[in-house]
Amino acid sequence: MAVLEYREVTKLYGGVAALDGVDLTIEPGRIVGLLGPNGCGKSTFLKLACGLLAPTAGEIEICGGRPGQPATHAQVSFLPERMAVPVWMTAAQLVDFYQDFYGDFRRDVALQMLSDLHIDPALRVREMSKGTREKVQLILAMSRAALLYLLDEPIGGVDPATRDYILSTIIANYNPEASVIVSTHLIADVEKLLDEVVFLQNGQVILHDEVDHLRESRGMSVDALFREVFKC
Amino acid sequence: MKWQFSSDVPIYAQLIAQIQTTIVSGTWPPGERLPSVRDLAAEAGVNPNTMQRAMTELERQGLVYSQRTAGRFVTEDRARIEQARLQCAQRQIQTFLDGMEQLGYTREEIRLLVEQETKGES
Amino acid sequence: MLKKLLKQEFLATTRVMGILYLVMLVLAMGNQLLVNSLGELGELVRALILLMAMACGLATVPVMIVRFKQNLLGDEGYLMLTLPVSVHQHLWSKLIVSAVWSALSALMTALALNIIRYGSEGADMPLISINGTPLTFGGDGLLVAELVVLGLVGVCTICLQFYAALAAGHGFSRHKMLLSAVWFVGLNAATSLLIELLPSPDLHFRGNLMADVHQAVWLIIAGTAAVGAAYYAITVYCLQRHLNLS
Numbered sequence: 001m002a003v004l005e006y007r008e009v010t011k012l013y014g015g016v017a018a019l020d021g022v023d024l025t026i027e028p029g030r031i032v033g034l035l036g037p038n039g040c041g042k043s044t045f046l047k048l049a050c051g052l053l054a055p056t057a058g059e060i061e062i063c064g065g066r067p068g069q070p071a072t073h074a075q076v077s078f079l080p081e082r083m084a085v086p087v088w089m090t091a092a093q094l095v096d097f098y099q100d101f102y103g104d105f106r107r108d109v110a111l112q113m114l115s116d117l118h119i120d121p122a123l124r125v126r127e128m129s130k131g132t133r134e135k136v137q138l139i140l141a142m143s144r145a146a147l148l149y150l151l152d153e154p155i156g157g158v159d160p161a162t163r164d165y166i167l168s169t170i171i172a173n174y175n176p177e178a179s180v181i182v183s184t185h186l187i188a189d190v191e192k193l194l195d196e197v198v199f200l201q202n203g204q205v206i207l208h209d210e211v212d213h214l215r216e217s218r219g220m221s222v223d224a225l226f227r228e229v230f231k232c
Numbered sequence: 233m234k235w236q237f238s239s240d241v242p243i244y245a246q247l248i249a250q251i252q253t254t255i256v257s258g259t260w261p262p263g264e265r266l267p268s269v270r271d272l273a274a275e276a277g278v279n280p281n282t283m284q285r286a287m288t289e290l291e292r293q294g295l296v297y298s299q300r301t302a303g304r305f306v307t308e309d310r311a312r313i314e315q316a317r318l319q320c321a322q323r324q325i326q327t328f329l330d331g332m333e334q335l336g337y338t339r340e341e342i343r344l345l346v347e348q349e350t351k352g353e354s
Numbered sequence: 355m356l357k358k359l360l361k362q363e364f365l366a367t368t369r370v371m372g373i374l375y376l377v378m379l380v381l382a383m384g385n386q387l388l389v390n391s392l393g394e395l396g397e398l399v400r401a402l403i404l405l406m407a408m409a410c411g412l413a414t415v416p417v418m419i420v421r422f423k424q425n426l427l428g429d430e431g432y433l434m435l436t437l438p439v440s441v442h443q444h445l446w447s448k449l450i451v452s453a454v455w456s457a458l459s460a461l462m463t464a465l466a467l468n469i470i471r472y473g474s475e476g477a478d479m480p481l482i483s484i485n486g487t488p489l490t491f492g493g494d495g496l497l498v499a500e501l502v503v504l505g506l507v508g509v510c511t512i513c514l515q516f517y518a519a520l521a522a523g524h525g526f527s528r529h530k531m532l533l534s535a536v537w538f539v540g541l542n543a544a545t546s547l548l549i550e551l552l553p554s555p556d557l558h559f560r561g562n563l564m565a566d567v568h569q570a571v572w573l574i575i576a577g578t579a580a581v582g583a584a585y586y587a588i589t590v591y592c593l594q595r596h597l598n599l600s
Contacts, residue, residue, distance in 0.1 A: 013527045031279050050436050052599045068594065070355075074438035084432035086366065086425075093365075100358045101437050164277070171274040192243055192278045212242035212282065221239035 001064065003028050003148045003179045004049060009058035011044055011203075018044040020203035021058070028147075029176040031193055033211075033222075034183040036200035037230050042183040043081055045200065046150045049181075050078045063147050074103065077146035081153045081183075083133055085125055091136055092121035098140050110143035113169065117162065131158050135166075142169055149180040155189060167193055188223040197222055199229060235276040243278055247286035255295055255306055256317035266296065266304045355439050359447035366425070370417055371455055375462050378410040382469035404470055411463030415509060418452040419516040427524045431599050441593045445517070445586065449510050456509040457502075497564070500571045507575050511582035515541055518588040525596035541588075545581055 004026040011019040019041045026032055034042050047053045048060060051068020065072040085094055091114055098105045114121055117135050125133055134157045141149065149170075155163045163186075170180060170193065184190055191211065199207035206229070211222055218225055237246050254260050266272070269287060273280040287304065290296045294312050298304040307313065332342050385403045426434055426444065434444065519541055523534025 029281065031281075047599065052432065052435060052597055054596055054598070068435075068597070070438040070440050073436050076436070078432070078436045080432040082429050082432065084429050086430055086433075088366070088369070097362065100361075101355070101439070167277060168274045171277070171280060172270065174270060174273070174280045192237060192276075192282075195279055195281050211279075212244050212285075215240060215242045219240050224239060 001028075002026060002061070003063055004181070005061040006045075006048075007059045007061075009048065009055050009060055011041075011048060011053060012056045017203045019048065019055075022203070022205055024198065024205055024208065026148075026179050026181065028179055030195045031170070031174070031180045032182070033187070033190055033194040033197040034181055034200065035185070035187055035197055035222075035226060037185065040200040041203040042200055043152055044203075046078070046152050046181070046183060049150055050076055075147040077141045077144040077149045079138055079141040079149070079151045079154055081156070083125070083137070085133075085137060085140070087126040088124060090122055090124050091119055094125070094136065094140060095121070098143070102144050104145040106143050106145060110139055113139045113143065117165065131162070134158055135162060138166060142166075142173055145175070145178075147178050149178070151180065151182045153184055154182060155184060155186060163189055187226050188221075191222050194222070199226070201230070235278075244282050244285045244289070247276065247278065247283060248289050251286065251290060252295065252316060252320060256313055256320055260306050262306055262308045262310055262313060264306045265302075266306065268303070356443045356447055359439060359443055360450060363421075363447050363451040367417070367421060367451060367455065370421075371414070371458075374410045374413055374417070374459075378407050378462055378466045379469075381407050381410075382466040385470045386472065400470065404467070407466040407470065408463060411459045411466075414456050414459040415452070415512055418448070418455065418513055419520075422448055422513070422517055423520050426593070427520060427530075427599070435593075435597065435599070441590050444593070445589060448517070449513060452513050453506045453509055457506065460505070497567065497571070500568065500575070504571060504575050504578070507578050507582065511578050511585065514582050514585035514589060515545075518585040518592070521589045521592035522596075525592050525598050527598060527600075530600070541585065549577075 002025045004024075006022045006024040009019055009022045010017060022041075022045070034045060036042055044053065048055055049062055049067055050073070051066075060067050063072050063075040089097065095107060095110050095114075098110070099107050111121070114136075117139070119128075119132060119136060119139075123132075125136065128136065134154075138151075138154050141151065141154075155166055158166065167190065170182075174180075182190060182194075194211050196208065196210050197214070198205055214222055214225060220228075235250060237243060260266070267275070269283050270280050273283040276283065287296065287298075291298060291304075293316070294309065295307055295316055296304055297307055329339075329342065337345070381403050385400060388399050388403075424430060425448075515538065519538035520534045522537040523532075524530045526533050
């Protein structure tokens with residue numbers, strides 16, 4: 001059964017379509033890249049999936065339920081593209097917070113990752129650099145054993161070494177029942193990680209295919225294909 | 233092992249080629265137990281499904297075999313490894329010849345050049 | 355889950371409320387030192403300090419409303435509204451915390467006022483009095499309890515009116531705060547209109563003053579709670595169906 005299914009989903013912002021009749025199904029065990037230029041609807045797509053936005057038309061099914069229900073929230077780990085954790089909390093308090101609310105939270109994994117990335121648990125979010133804040137949010141999201149991970153630009157603001165660490169974390173967390181959707185414009189970095197890619201343009205899915213199939217049939221990397229498709 | 237990927241060939245095909253090299257070169261000797269798919273995928277930075285696909289193909293080729301509980305091993309059939317080694321060599325030579333032909337060398341010229349080049353080394 | 359939310363709410367609001375209470379107490383204590391040394395000017399300063407101390411007490415509701423907007427409709431909403439928690443639990447945790455802080459603020463304000471009064475003329479007069487005659491509620495403990503309930507229900511309803519207006523206004527894609535204000539005014543108008551239109555209840559005054567007062571207070575509590583329930587329904591509907599976090 002699909003972990004995420006969009007049926008003719010449209011989202012209008014004041015008459016302008018951020019998402020336009022999207023039909024998409026994501027199967028379990030897949031790592032999917034949601035790719036497209038800025039403003040193509042990537043964030044809107046993810047926010048609709050976790051119920052932070054209501055679709056103007058169409059239907060969304062996520063982990064067998066509707067978006068925005070407590071039961072689906074319990075199975076979906078969402079990493080927003082902005083800072084959403086309260087700035088007055090320390091990393092350790094955030095770990096407690098996640099453990100309080102999420103039954104699938106793995107405290108040991110979170111603490112290990114904090115120590116791997118040299119983040120002091122006693123540090124308040126307010127006192128952290130932008131990059132460290134992003135790492136903390138990502139650690140919290142990845143430390144859950146969720147059925148679906150929705151990661152909005154998870155590697156945008158971190159250095160290449162951390163980027164590698166984060167990507168290997170996503171692989172190490174891989175679970176054949178679970179799926180990961182990563183939105184990014186840094187395609188070269190994530191390409192090897194992906195099973196399939198979805199190209200979004202002006203709110204529409206213009207391409208949805210397996211990475212290896214694309215490389216085989218087009219004779220180029222997804223990164224190169226992206227540059228060709230979205231040539232300015 | 234070092235993993236390197238070029239951009240235009242499917243990743244699973246590149247994984248197969250690189251693991252073949254590791255086996256025929258003896259880096260992974262016959263009978264050696266392989267790391268888990270997940271660990272290998274994390275090491276290479278690739279999708280675990282892709283690594284799984286490469287392993288399935290290597291199993292089909294008879295270079296590795298899996299035991300239900302114990303894991304996956306390099307084959308102990310040395311003749312099979314030798315055969316694969318020869319295939320790898322033939323592929324290398326073919327690539328080399330194609331490149332030389334593009335430069336406009338005839339087979340005879342190539343043979344002479346190779347002889348000259350290897351004489352100094354031995 | 356409600357328990358966990360409450361824990362989080364108290365953790366988050368204690369710092370702000372703690373500062374408010376501290377300011378109140380410092381003002382009240384400072385008043386004692388100032389007034390005696392300032393002479394003529396002292397009375398003016400006293401009046402100012404009195405006002406400021408009361409403002410701190412009254413700040414509770416605005417603090418709770420800002421907390422609602424920041425925590426659910428701002429960036430933190432991305433975290434809070436994707437927790438495995440229902441909108442009802444979110445709202446109840448906010449209401450309970452608001453009620454608790456309001457009650458505590460009332461006590462703190464009374465304490466501050468008493469400190470300020472201490473040593474001044476008429477300090478021996480009771481705090482609540484009509485022309486020097488203490489208002490004792492006729493020694494009726496029940497009435498005091500009823501007034502406390504009314505106060506708490508009232509605070510919740512005021513909060514809910516702001517919550518409903520904010521939640522509705524933030525359902526739009528643009529001009530969220532302006533539209534929230536429009537919604538607030540609209541809710542106000544609709545509520546007064548409804549109260550006008552509804553037939554006034556047929557009260558049976560039994561000639562017994564206290565019994566009548568009890569009856570009236572309960573009626574006001576019920577009416578306030580009904581209005582609050584309507585605002586609650588609007589807030590839940592907006593948060594569940596028309597969320598539009600930017």
